[in-house]
Amino acid sequence: MRLLVVEDNxxxxxxxxxxxxxxxxxxxxAADGEEGLHLGRTEPYDAVVLDLGLPxxxxxxxxxxxxxxxxxxxxxxLTARDSWSEKVEGLNAGADDYLAKPFIMAELIARLNxxxxxxxxxxxxxxxxxxxxxxxxxxxxxxxxxxVRLTALEYGMLAYLALNAGRPVSKTELTEHxxxxxxxxxxxxxxxxxxxxxxxxxxxxxETVRGQGYRMSPPR
Amino acid sequence: MNxxxxxTIRVRGSLTRRLALLAALWVALGLGVTGWFxxxxxxxxxxxxxxxxxxxxxxxxxxxxxLDPTRGxxxxxxxxxxEFDRPLSGHYWQMSAAGGLVATSRSLWDQRLPAPRPxxxxxxxxxxxxxxxxxxxxxxxxxxxxxxxxxxxxxxxxQVAVTRRDTDAEIGRLQKGLVLAFLxxxxxxxxxxxxxxxxxxxxxxxxxEELVEVRAGTRQHVDLTVPSEVAPLVQExxxxxxxxxxxxERARTHVxxxxxxxxxxxxxxxxxxxxxxxxxxxAQAATLERLVQHHLRRARAGALAGAAGEEAMPMAAAxxxxxxxxxxxxxxxxxxxxxxxxxxxxxxxxxxLTEMLGNLMENACKWAxxxxxxxxxxxxxxxxxxxxxDDGPGLAEGQDAAALARGVRLDEAAPGSGLGxxxxxxxxxxxxxxxxxxxxxxxxxxxxxxxLPGRV
Numbered sequence: 275m276r277l278l279v280v281e282d283n284x285x286x287x288x289x290x291x292x293x294x295x296x297x298x299x300x301x302x303x304a305a306d307g308e309e310g311l312h313l314g315r316t317e318p319y320d321a322v323v324l325d326l327g328l329p330x331x332x333x334x335x336x337x338x339x340x341x342x343x344x345x346x347x348x349x350x351x352l353t354a355r356d357s358w359s360e361k362v363e364g365l366n367a368g369a370d371d372y373l374a375k376p377f378i379m380a381e382l383i384a385r386l387n388x389x390x391x392x393x394x395x396x397x398x399x400x401x402x403x404x405x406x407x408x409x410x411x412x413x414x415x416x417x418x419x420x421x422v423r424l425t426a427l428e429y430g431m432l433a434y435l436a437l438n439a440g441r442p443v444s445k446t447e448l449t450e451h452x453x454x455x456x457x458x459x460x461x462x463x464x465x466x467x468x469x470x471x472x473x474x475x476x477x478x479x480x481e482t483v484r485g486q487g488y489r490m491s492p493p494r
Numbered sequence: 495m496n497x498x499x500x501x502t503i504r505v506r507g508s509l510t511r512r513l514a515l516l517a518a519l520w521v522a523l524g525l526g527v528t529g530w531f532x533x534x535x536x537x538x539x540x541x542x543x544x545x546x547x548x549x550x551x552x553x554x555x556x557x558x559x560x561l562d563p564t565r566g567x568x569x570x571x572x573x574x575x576x577e578f579d580r581p582l583s584g585h586y587w588q589m590s591a592a593g594g595l596v597a598t599s600r601s602l603w604d605q606r607l608p609a610p611r612p613x614x615x616x617x618x619x620x621x622x623x624x625x626x627x628x629x630x631x632x633x634x635x636x637x638x639x640x641x642x643x644x645x646x647x648x649x650x651x652x653q654v655a656v657t658r659r660d661t662d663a664e665i666g667r668l669q670k671g672l673v674l675a676f677l678x679x680x681x682x683x684x685x686x687x688x689x690x691x692x693x694x695x696x697x698x699x700x701x702x703e704e705l706v707e708v709r710a711g712t713r714q715h716v717d718l719t720v721p722s723e724v725a726p727l728v729q730e731x732x733x734x735x736x737x738x739x740x741x742x743e744r745a746r747t748h749v750x751x752x753x754x755x756x757x758x759x760x761x762x763x764x765x766x767x768x769x770x771x772x773x774x775x776x777a778q779a780a781t782l783e784r785l786v787q788h789h790l791r792r793a794r795a796g797a798l799a800g801a802a803g804e805e806a807m808p809m810a811a812a813x814x815x816x817x818x819x820x821x822x823x824x825x826x827x828x829x830x831x832x833x834x835x836x837x838x839x840x841x842x843x844x845x846x847l848t849e850m851l852g853n854l855m856e857n858a859c860k861w862a863x864x865x866x867x868x869x870x871x872x873x874x875x876x877x878x879x880x881x882x883x884d885d886g887p888g889l890a891e892g893q894d895a896a897a898l899a900r901g902v903r904l905d906e907a908a909p910g911s912g913l914g915x916x917x918x919x920x921x922x923x924x925x926x927x928x929x930x931x932x933x934x935x936x937x938x939x940x941x942x943x944x945x946l947p948g949r950v
Contacts, residue, residue, distance in 0.1 A: 356787065358815065358852025359845045365818035372822070376783060392825045 275320040275390060275430055276300040276451045280310030280336065281352065282328050286375075290323060293379040297413060298426035298433070299386075300454040307331025314340050318450050319347050320390050320434075323382070326353040326364065334367050341368035348389035350382070387411055394437040401436050401493040406475050408436050415475070422474050427452060431467050435480060435490045444487040510691045517687035521680045529676040536668050544661045545618070548632045551575060552654040555587045559652060561638035567596045567650045577601065582624055584657030591650045607631065610651035620658065628662070629655040697724045701731070708735060752789045756782065791849075791917055805839045805948075806847035808880055812868045815848065815855050819866075823859050830859070834870030840878045840948035842925045847946075850921050850929075853914040854882040854942045861886030865937055877927070878948035884939040889931055915942075922946060 277299045281287040287303055294301045302317065304310035307328040314322060314336070326333035337349055348370040353360060356374035364372055370392075371385050387410050391399065399411040407416045413429060415422045424432065430452050435443055445464050452464075468480055468488060483489050551573075560570035567589065577585035578599040588607045589596040598606065605624040608631070610617075616633040623629035633653045640646055697720045707713035715735065716728055763778035809832065816830040840847060851868075858866040862884035873879035919929040927946035934941035 357845060358848045358856075361852065362814050362818040362848060365821045366814060370821060370824075388825065397825065 275433060276302070276318070276454065277386070278302050278304065278310065278313055278317070278319045278322045280304045280307070280314075280322065280328065280333070281325040282306060283325075289379070290382075294323075294383070294386075295426065297383050298429040300430065300452055302455045305329075307333065307336045311336045311339055313455070314345055314347070315343055317455065318447075320451060321386050321393070322347055322349045323386070324349050324351055324369070326351055326355075326360070334364065337364070337367050337369060346393075348393045350385055350389060352377070383413075384411060387413070391437065396437060401439075403436065403439075403479060403490060403493050404476075406479055408432065410437075417475055424471075424474065427463075427467055428471055428474075431464070432471055432475075432480075435488055436493070439490040440492040442483040442486040442489040448487065509695060510688060513691045514684060514688040518680075518684045521683045525676045525680045529672060533669055533672055536672070537665050540661055540664050540668070544630065544656070545632070548630060548654055548656050551585070551587070551656070552632050552634055552652065555589070555652050555654060556634060556636055559589060559636060559638060559650065561640045561646070561648050563640040563646070566593075567591050567638055567648055569597050573599075584627060584629075584659065586623070586629075586653075586655045588653045588655075589650055590653075591648060596650060607653050607655055610635075610653060612649065612651060616651075617653075621655070623655055623657075628658040630658055630661070631655045697721055701728060705731065748789070752785075755785050755789065759785065788917070791920075804841070804843050806842050806844040807836075808838055808840055808847060808851065808870045808878060808946075808948075809834055809836045811844065811848045811851050812855070812870065812880075815852050816868070819855055819859050822856075826859075828859055828862050828864055828866060830855070830866045830868070832868045832870075834868075835872065835950050838870050838872065838878050838948060838950050840925075840927075840946040842921075842927075842946055842948075846921050846925070850918045850944060851880065851882075853918050854880075854944060857914055858882050858884035858886070858940070858942070861939060863939075867937060872950045873945055876947055876949065877945045878950070880944040880946070881941060882944070883934040883937050883941040885934075885937040886939040888933050888939045918942075918944065 275298070277294055279287060279290045279294070279301055281290060281303070282305050284305070287305065291301045291303055302313055302319075304313050308330045310324065310328065311331060313319075324333050324337060328336070333351065333353075337351075340347075340349070349368065350371040350373060351364045351369045352373055352375060353364075354375045361372050370389050373382055373385065388399070391397075391410055399409060401408045401410065405418045409415075410433060413433075415424055415429070415432065431448060434448065434451050448464055468482075471480060479490065481489050481491075554573050554575065555569075558569050558571050558573050560568055562568050569589065573587070575585065577583040578587060578601050580601055581603045582605075583601045585599070586602045586607060587599045588602065589598070590610050592612065595606070602624070607623070608621060610633060612635065616635055618632050619630075621629050621631045631653060632655075633651060635649055635651050638648050638650055697718070700718055701716060701720065701724065704713060704716045704718060708716065716731055718728065720728055759778045759781045763775055763782070766772075766774040766778060812832045816832050820828075820830055842850075855866065855868060863886060865885045867881075867883045869881045869883075871879050871881070915929070915931070922929045922944055925946055927944065929945075930943045932941045932943065933939075
């Protein structure tokens, strides 16, 4: 899952990048409103963490411009002020959730997971694919009830395919959603990851659709 | 805390310049028109006097003219005006009869005045005479008789011409004098107006100087004797200074309270960190966060408590909150219904009303199974009653007091700081209102009733 973090405080921005990367997200960071606006307009993000007080262009304006340009990715707002007037303004400008500083990283990650799930039209946090269970809230995977350890990239690929289950996902699309912008992308790596997932979770889970990419059957 | 950016002061024009300009315009127009009339009048006066002198000269020439029964018209005796004898002196006379020229003054020399027109009206006009000199010409047709009252009669035309040099010079001197006088008067008037403006505005400058001192801290009040027009302004400034001081005082008290409140948890947190008791440290951090949030809100409400006269519209606030909450809780499919009197107004700061309603409605959404209702109705005693009801589990007997106590959460399962309802009760109290929690009769969950002073 690829995220955009728009935050001008360098320290918080770094903390967010670290914590979110550790949780398996590919993270792009923008330090001001204009850079954030540009990235959000041009790159396919699964969700955005947007600070309200930004230099050059404030968060609400960035959000309004994205929505005006039909960018529909879920957006969670961060702000130092926790008043309902501000929440209402943010939510009615097109935000999907709202978190006041200081916040606990775990809460942000849980809310991001819930937003991404909701944006893909999935209500439950646990998805079951045969003997494999995927808990998107806890970011945990079990096979036949036993916990399976996955790397961040492995989990990212599994979760993206699971949230888009039923349709083939091209390697380009996967690459765009698994890697941050400054990452050296190599689509051959995807085959390696898919191979490792098949080895850990069973051959039948992820099928290769010739010329179209990878596909998972819808959960039951 | 964000500081409100100082509004840029838009300056347009200067009062002094505006008034001086207006005065100058009016003075120029008034003096110009008056001056023109005065000059015209004086000119007429001079011309009339000159014409009078010429008429006397003409009378003298007419008196000297006679009709000789044999020689025809003659000048019977000399006209006693020396200028008529000096050649080209600028004073001339000429007598003509039907047959032609009869006699001229010696001053005319070989020149002649324009030939008379016996049939036309006698002339009184400006002409160009000898040596291209501007002359005034006066003419009269006279019937001469040889003997008193008996024929033969003969009509002659007698003309007198006098140079315009002296008249024109006199008019020129007069014009010059008047123009100079009026210019001086105008300049004086404008200067007086400008001085008047500067002097009238001087109290404002004194107020400004004192304000600079108040800002610098060398002075406590604006203490001046000022004209009645400036007094209200000074009063308002004084009131503003007072309000400012009170706000600072409140803030100082507040910071003191906050520091005291924070000291204990910080001490506990330190001890916990020294003994590396992470859960205890986390709990203290949470306590600190709650305290900070609570004090921030109290500070805001406290700062606003002095502000009077603000009104907020609960229906509009509830509707915009409902839109936001529908988005926030879109995953749970909760229906939020807002109904009541659109025209209802409460005496509260709009942000505070949104804060109160937001906490109540969010709380309802958290606990609701599928429905939340918000109703705005008038209540007895000039109050507006806002009810927020959900179809969740509701409160058990005796839980309402606990729910309103600061920092207490009745169930740790739903996220929140545990301050929400306590804040609503605090804010409502500041505005002279109340919050009560009951079991809802319509949906069966919790019913929060917020009553605030207001009107429909």
